[in-house]
Amino acid sequence: MKTKTLKKDKVNVITLGCSKNLVDSENIITQLRGNQFDVTHESDQSDANIIIVNTCGFIDLAKQESIDTILEYAEVKKQGEIDKLYVTGCLSQRYREELAVEIPEVDAWFGTLELPQLLAKFKADYKHELVGERIITTDPHHAYLKISEGCNRTCSFCAIPLMRGTHVSKPIEQLVKEAQSLARRGVKELMVIAQELTYYGLDIYKKRELPQLLYALSEVEGIEWIRLHYAYPSKFPLEIFDAMASLPKVCNYLDMPLQHANNAVLERMRRQITKEETINLIELARQKVPDLTLRTTMLVGFPGETEAEFEDLCEFIQEMQFDRLGVFQYSHEEGTRAYDVADDVPAELKAERASRLMEIQQDISFEKNQAKVGKTFKVLFDRKEGAYFVGRTEGDSPEVDNEVLVSAASQYVRVGDFAQVRITEVAEFDLFGVIV
Numbered sequence: 001m002k003t004k005t006l007k008k009d010k011v012n013v014i015t016l017g018c019s020k021n022l023v024d025s026e027n028i029i030t031q032l033r034g035n036q037f038d039v040t041h042e043s044d045q046s047d048a049n050i051i052i053v054n055t056c057g058f059i060d061l062a063k064q065e066s067i068d069t070i071l072e073y074a075e076v077k078k079q080g081e082i083d084k085l086y087v088t089g090c091l092s093q094r095y096r097e098e099l100a101v102e103i104p105e106v107d108a109w110f111g112t113l114e115l116p117q118l119l120a121k122f123k124a125d126y127k128h129e130l131v132g133e134r135i136i137t138t139d140p141h142h143a144y145l146k147i148s149e150g151c152n153r154t155c156s157f158c159a160i161p162l163m164r165g166t167h168v169s170k171p172i173e174q175l176v177k178e179a180q181s182l183a184r185r186g187v188k189e190l191m192v193i194a195q196e197l198t199y200y201g202l203d204i205y206k207k208r209e210l211p212q213l214l215y216a217l218s219e220v221e222g223i224e225w226i227r228l229h230y231a232y233p234s235k236f237p238l239e240i241f242d243a244m245a246s247l248p249k250v251c252n253y254l255d256m257p258l259q260h261a262n263n264a265v266l267e268r269m270r271r272q273i274t275k276e277e278t279i280n281l282i283e284l285a286r287q288k289v290p291d292l293t294l295r296t297t298m299l300v301g302f303p304g305e306t307e308a309e310f311e312d313l314c315e316f317i318q319e320m321q322f323d324r325l326g327v328f329q330y331s332h333e334e335g336t337r338a339y340d341v342a343d344d345v346p347a348e349l350k351a352e353r354a355s356r357l358m359e360i361q362q363d364i365s366f367e368k369n370q371a372k373v374g375k376t377f378k379v380l381f382d383r384k385e386g387a388y389f390v391g392r393t394e395g396d397s398p399e400v401d402n403e404v405l406v407s408a409a410s411q412y413v414r415v416g417d418f419a420q421v422r423i424t425e426v427a428e429f430d431l432f433g434v435i436v
Contacts, residue, residue: 017056
């Protein structure tokens with residue numbers, strides 16, 4: 001058993017789920033450190049006596065990972081190895097009452113917007129002067145910039161609005177201040193994130209203002225790349241493409257989750273867009289930004305998805321030739337509109353369809369990579385790993401996209417720096433090159 005001492009508290013924050021959750025954890029760490037607490041992020045040391053688990057509740061696998069993590073630390077607490085266990089984030093927001101009964105070892109549960117209440121458990125004040133001074137846990141040369149919270153869309157499969165609430169934009173001035181603070185600390189790349197980027201500004205400016213935000217962020221000295229994640233295709237503000245084309249700092253990269261391409265499935269999903277409108281949008285995007293890297297996400301196994309509807313999706317992916325593609329399997333989430341209908345696509349078939357899509361995309365990715373052999377790209381280097389320096393092109397976001405590998409035996413580049421790299425050979429999802 002752990003012996004009680006007067007030793008100062010040490011807090012370890014564990015983050016599960018998406019990049020938006022990571023930003024929330026960084027804000028927790030910033031506020032606690034601002035109140036003179038000793039805080040680490042996902043430390044593998046066992047010297048913390050207080051654990052905060054920031055949970056994800058997006059789909060079944062994510063929920064299970066969150067529950068397993070909470071149970072792991074609940075057992076550690078039972079053994080007397082930690083004093084306090086707090087849980088926050090999406091899973092806690094949605095299921096705290098049920099979980100509090102099932103896991104009594106947790107000292108308190110907090111929702112996604114309850115940072116002040118969490119701080120109160122530490123007798124800590126929410127310090128407004130720290131807004132914009134966020135501590136980052138990513139590589140020091142890139143960081144996420146969350147421009148809004150929540151979502152006003154009504155997709156029938158999605159539980160995010162139940163956990164994150166309605167859309168709330170941050171003012172442009174506040175975001176510029178945060179970007180300036182990040183740049184002063186060496187950040188060169190901003191990943192602009194939101195549950196829904198294109199809605200930005202409608203609530204506070206009464207019009208879609210993502211393009212204006214991009215112009216403002218482009219003025220921040222020290223920031224060299226600005227990357228856009230999670231743009232909804234319906235009612236897409238076309239001015240975003242104009243900003244991409246005219247602003248050198250805005251990467252010609254767009255993450256636009258489409259979810260499906262069959263019109264009947266899109267209607268059941270309540271996506272507010274048709275296959276034909278989607279194709280027109282993609283063609284316009286590629287016309288306005290000729291070297292655009294387009295990333296998307298598809299959802300397979302939605303209730304009622306027939307083999308013919310899935311084949312329609314496969315043909316669409318072949319036709320559109322996306323640069324990057326991810327696949328989710330449908331998760332039946334209570335509280336969503338789709339929960340009222342039967343989850344009638346078997347789990348094995350969902351997995352098989354996901355694999356089929358990724359096989360198609362693997363071939364597309366390899367063919368696109370082959371076309372890069374002999375060409376030179378600006379690359380930002382993230383790390384040294386084994387025998388290679390590992391970086392990314394403008395068309396690649398951290399952790400989810402292709403990587404560029406340069407031999408560390410024959411060449412040297414400083415991590416966090418840009419370099420021009422000529423591609424010499426490729427694999428399905430990796431590029432190999434030499435610095436020129």
